[in-house]
Amino acid sequence: xxxxxxxxxxxxxxxxxxxxxxxxxxxxxxxxxxxxxxxxxxxxxxxxxxxxxxxxxxxxxxxxxxxxxxxxxxxxxxxxxxxxxxxxxxxxxxxxxxxxxxxxxxxxxxxxxxxxxxxxxxxxxxxxxxxxxxxxxxxxxxxxxxxxxxxxxxxxxxxxxxxxxxxxxxxxxxxxxxxxxxxxxxxxxxxxxxxxxxxxxxxxxxxxxxxxxxxxxxxxxxxxxxxxxxxxxxxxxxxxxxxxxxxxxxxxxxxxxxxxx
Numbered sequence: 248x249x250x251x252x253x254x255x256x257x258x259x260x261x262x263x264x265x266x267x268x269x270x271x272x273x274x275x276x277x278x279x280x281x282x283x284x285x286x287x288x289x290x291x292x293x294x295x296x297x298x299x300x301x302x303x304x305x306x307x308x309x310x311x312x313x314x315x316x317x318x319x320x321x322x323x324x325x326x327x328x329x330x331x332x333x334x335x336x337x338x339x340x341x342x343x344x345x346x347x348x349x350x351x352x353x354x355x356x357x358x359x360x361x362x363x364x365x366x367x368x369x370x371x372x373x374x375x376x377x378x379x380x381x382x383x384x385x386x387x388x389x390x391x392x393x394x395x396x397x398x399x400x401x402x403x404x405x406x407x408x409x410x411x412x413x414x415x416x417x418x419x420x421x422x423x424x425x426x427x428x429x430x431x432x433x434x435x436x437x438x439x440x441x442x443x444x445x446x447x448x449x450x451x452x453x454x455x456x457x458x459x460x461x462x463x464x465x466x467x468x469x470x471x472x473x474x475x476x477x478x479x480x481x482x483x484x485x486x487x488x489x490x491x492x493x494x495x496x497x498x499x500x501x502x503x504x505x506x507x508x
Contacts, residue, residue, distance in 0.1 A: 251328040252336045255304050256297035257320060263423075264299075264390050267416055268292040271398025273504040274409050287347045288401060291359065292394070294344035299366040299390065301337040305330055306370045314434040341367075351401075358397045365389035379446040383424045391420025412467060412503060419463035419496055422456045426489060429453065460492050467499045 272288065304311070304321045311317035311324035322328035341363050348359035366389045369375045375385045392413045399409040428435065428442045429452055435442050444452035 248328065248332060251322040252301075252332070254320075255301045255322045255328055255333055255336065256340070257300040257304070258293065258297055260320065261296035261300050264296045264394055265292055267391065267420075268295075268394040268398040270412075270416075270500055270504055271395040271409070272401055274399050274406070274412070275402035275404075277402060284351055284401075287350055288355075288398070291344045291347035291351070292397065294340045294347070295359065295362055295366075295394070295397075298337055298340040298344065298363065299370075301333065301340060302367060303370040303376075305333040305337060306374065308333075310434060310440065313437065314431065317431070317434070348397075352403065354400055354403065355397065358393060358400055362389050362393045362397065365393070377440050377442065379441055379443045382428070383421050383443050386424035387417045387420040390423075392417040411469075412500070415463045415467040416500075418459045418466065422459035422463065425452050425456045425459070429456075460496065464496055464499055467496070467503060 269292070276285075304323050307317070308321060308323040308330065311321040318324045323330055323333045345356070345359060345363065349356045365375075365385055369382070369385050369389060376382045395413050395416045396405060396409070399405050399413070405413075425444060428444045429449060431442075432444055432449060436445055
């Protein structure tokens, strides 16, 4: 069962979201950080992402069971892990993560608890992921801006620059969520779900992916020099290649974190 619990956490699928927390951390690391706190932060960040994916698998088991691509990644849907065991192991991850966040400080705990609450509400009742518009907005927060801010708050404060990066990450997470829904469009339609793309249509959803992505890159660049924000429009030329869009966003964020731009 342990193997199924580990697979249910889907750590490889969550590496980008772990990266968002690490990105925030790079803005707040001191020359001589407290390595004990750093280890607690890293473990809590991984536990959070693992919890978000695990709890989602538990409540997506019915729809994932009719989607071959999703069933392979969901031990609850495939029957390898019972729903009860999935919930219990997910809660254990959340509680351990909360305990570690609490050791970091009150502010860290507030941000972490907010992430846990949103991630839970997204997958479990009231199941925000099945509510148009709210599904995308909540994802932008709990798998975008908040993990970044959790890392940025490691030094006990959040600067104006960090708030700007958080806004850019939020926008890009909106685009990622729309992309996820577009991949599952047919299976979600068969399951009777009312995700944002199903309600507004695939065409508009694809346009919004480009708009949010361009806005994210532009906002991240504008933090260096306002006129550089106009370069975000170049993302339109990459509209048929999501990998290049991701690479462009990652490059800008890495440059910002390193101080190159």
